[in-house]
Amino acid sequence: MSEPRDTLFRYLTMLQLIPRFPGRIATPVLKEKLAERGFNIDTRSLQRDLSQKLSTQFPIGCDDSQKPYRWYFDRDFQCQLPALDVPSALTLVLAEEYLKGLLPPVVVGQLSPHFTDARKLLDDMSANGLSQWARKVRAIPNGKALIPAEINEATWQTISQALLEQKAVDVIYLSRTSHSEKAFTLHPQGIVSRHSATYLLAHVDGFKDLRQFALHRVKQATLSQQPWQEQHDFDVDEYIKGGAFGYRQGPSDVVLEADIAKPVAWLLQETPLSDTQSIEALPDTDGWYRLTAHVPDDQQTLWWLMGMGPNIKVTAPHAWRETIKTNAEQMLAHYAIESSSSS
Amino acid sequence: MSEPRDTLFRYLTMLQLIPRFPGRIATPVLKEKLAERGFNIDTRSLQRDLSQKLSTQFPIGCDDSQKPYRWYFDRDFQCQLPALDVPSALTLVLAEEYLKGLLPPVVVGQLSPHFTDARKLLDDMSANGLSQWARKVRAIPNGKALIPAEINEATWQTISQALLEQKAVDVIYLSRTSHSEKAFTLHPQGIVSRHSATYLLAHVDGFKDLRQFALHRVKQATLSQQPWQEQHDFDVDEYIKGGAFGYRQGPSDVVLEADIAKPVAWLLQETPLSDTQSIEALPDTDGWYRLTAHVPDDQQTLWWLMGMGPNIKVTAPHAWRETIKTNAEQMLAHYAIESSSSS
DNA sequence: GCACTTGCGACATTATATGTCGCAAAAAAG
DNA sequence: CTTTTTTGCGACATATAATGTCGCAAGTGC
Known part of the structure; x- marks a missing residue:
């Protein structure tokens, strides 16, 4: 079934399967995933593609300390396929200005390749004309910008993954009242970002009630072995309307x-x-x-x-x-x- | 100089040169731009690439109503090169929730391919496990969300282009006080987005003072033939601190x-x-x-x-x-x- | 230590990409 | 309205690149 549906397309697929840096993918895994997508290719070809074609033309790195080599994209590389146009780039710059005051730095950092890309495009445009766009565009936030709480990058990654893949997490949490670190196993049900702080809604293992955990007080998070406990019919909107974040809402307008x-x-x-x-x-x-x-x-x-x-x-x-x-x-x-x- | 620095890379470059739908690019123009980037290729090859390779594998359209054919990407197509990971997708969803209350719909729409992409990834993840992420993630804006003023899409595109390329624009503007439409030629110096409204800072042609124009009151905008008048040393931060948007700021903390x-x-x-x-x-x-x-x-x-x-x-x-x-x-x-x- | 996996150089073979030419249709120029 | 130029496209030969196979060496896991 190895229709020559084009090498180009296979390369493209490979590039999409290679994750950005903290992640990595081993050659045999890549081969399998390509096979799933209909690209039945010899291992040798895959090796050649990676080490001779892709890694010379793209910022792709290889961890060859262990034998199934692992491949990854440079941390900050980004490539939009229909390239960014000027209005979109401007929008991204405005968006970044707003988001910097609303989401923790690490979370905004997650999107930084996009923003960097936009700024690079605008810089390139200005290169000839000295347009200095940076002095021309500004977003004024809606209210007083408090300094967003810092979140650990690994924490954000683990928690968001756990929430979406429906897994439990083991966390070490600094409780607000007791100022002492405690270990919990949590069963994530939702995430709410409010003002500049972000909260995980979760059950503590063995309990039925839903509690809020401020992500910036999570010192460490790892996926747990425990099976995930679901709360049926959880709806974050209902939860918020119930007044949990000080936003009680009457039943009707x-x-x-x-x-x-x-x-x-x-x-x-x-x-x-x-x-x-x-x-x-x-x-x-x-x-x-x-x-x-x-x-x-x-x-x-x-x-x-x-x-x-x-x-x-x-x-x-x-x-x-x-x-x-x-x-x-x-x-x-x-x-x-x-x-x-x-x- | 037509080093075979790989067809793959040339294809990639071509894909980046083809704009998203409202835009389009003619075959000879593409050839020229490719040549600029070191890809000296025969016209025939280019034609073949476009009509046989790219447009069959990608959502690329062709306007063949006139003879230099014009090529464009589907309006909503998006392809990240290192594919989105889960934490980034979640961040994008949160970002969209915040931005919807802060920027005009059209401006956020500019980024919709990104957001759509993120939602698709999350949907795919949930497909097996029914994780219903949409009911689990919410952003609570900082203050009362007023309904953002509507901006015409073409207006946003024209104005942002004019600002960055340092061109003058002809606009038809609905003045706040007189409720009558007037035609101006404006010389854009900056853009400020405040709360849910977005303003262009510009000189009216022939005048020296800087005025604010609400983008949602611009009925029509086209790039002008007039040469652009610059204001030397314009700095939007200084302008805002001067109190123009009701945010007067003292000299020191x-x-x-x-x-x-x-x-x-x-x-x-x-x-x-x-x-x-x-x-x-x-x-x-x-x-x-x-x-x-x-x-x-x-x-x-x-x-x-x-x-x-x-x-x-x-x-x-x-x-x-x-x-x-x-x-x-x-x-x-x-x-x-x-x-x-x-x- | 042994089976097994992985990476890589070499080579033959196949597949593909590319330039050239000719023709027709459409724009542009006169 | 005619002429000239530009553009698209099919066909073909050729150069070029891509792919599978084999053998060997080095790492990995039991």
Whole structure:
């Protein structure tokens, strides 16, 4: 069945089977995988291809310390097949700027070959014209950028692999309360990335309840021998809505009614709160508008409203209005006490 | 010089020269570009390669309505050369979730082949084990996700190209104030993506001042015949610090001092405000801590502090303390008036 | 120590890639 | 509208590269 469906295509397949550096693949394994894909080829040819063709034209390395040689791609090599175009490269640069504040460095690092590729393309473009794109493009994150928690690279790889391949993991975990390291066997059910921290949702071996484990407190992780315990019908959205991350969400949307100042009105006209929002000018006010919108009944919307400070006056739902009012009272109380005691 | 440096490599080069769909490349152009890269090959060979080898093995199309045939890749085809590994695929999924709330759909769409690729890999993995990764992985954005403003795809492509290639653009722009469409020739100097809206910084032809143009209000954009006007020493960071986007920043960092409640202390221990922060327990309080940190003197930090509401009590800098206090007073005033007038 | 696997040089054979030529159809130029 | 140029394509001969086979040496595992 070794139809000459082209050497090119076989090479391409080989290149796709060779993993990036931390990984490696032994020659006989490669031969088998190629056979699975319909390339029945002699071992000798494979050896020749690897050592004479591919590794001379591509940044491919070979670990020849053991006898079934193992092959791998250079850590930072990347090759898009339809090459990157300019708009995509620009998008990647923007994406990287945003993600740097949202995901741990190691996780973003996982994508660094892509970003490097994009920057190289832009650099090449600028080479002639000195366009200095780096001084022209910027992403402003949505809120204050906290410094993302550091995660160990091997941890991320092991945990993500375990989650997707449905395996248990043995971890050494630094508990938040006791400051002591403990060993657990965990059965991963989900991953949630929130703000700048990333959490694994998992059962501890032998227990039925789901717990959160901050990935940056995982000191070490290895795939476990234990069989994986599944929680049937786990749904991360349900879990989040249940309030586990401080984002409790009511069962249905609510109707938000508020008076908003002009800057907020402009903002919302361009990037609406929801599909159904309406904004109408209020007569006899100095640039105030009436906002009505169906929004989810969640913490984030409430925080957004509070973040707008005096530029927004919520009238409904009543519960939000009261929360905001109480909040302001408490804040003021803090400062009133403070100033009387300190001055 | 037509060294047989391998057909494989030439094919690879050809594949990289063929653009993704909206783009296309004519056979003679391809020949020329190949020659530039050292592949001196006969036209006939090129034709054979394209029509018999590449287009049968790859999703490559050909526009044969005009005589110099034009070749292009399928719109959604993607081929990573070291194939995606599992951790990278998971990272891409998380990245997409975050970016969907941060960049206009069209811009994220620019990267969709990458994301599709990642999802396909995860699907394939789950095929046997039914791991349903889609129900296991979630990113919770930092703040309220407003609906990103829609941008026309062609607009994004034209504008990004113009910016990087230092060309002027003719646009039809819907001005915010007058609600009327106007035609301008713009000289792009930078792009800023903020929250969910993206802005072009450019000179209007014939003027010296820099203005902001929201990309979602650009109705049409084409590369202009006008030569591009450069602004010397333009630096987008300087521009932003100048306060143009409401993010005025003081010249130097300030020392933040505040009392924080336990939940905030925990948050900041994991994702610090800055490299130099210190948190110490306050005696005789019910779980309050003293925070000291060097932070930038900018709007975003201030907003973040205000967002923490009664869980944080700022003592220094004095200006921030006063701003927060005034803010709370104004908010309370709103609701006091409101409740007395309405009830 | 022994069977087994793996890498590699050499060689013959097959398969493939490449340039050349001629023709036809389509653009471009006049 | 005609002429010239460009482009695509089938055919063919030839050079070139790719592939399987064999033998040997060196490592690996029992």
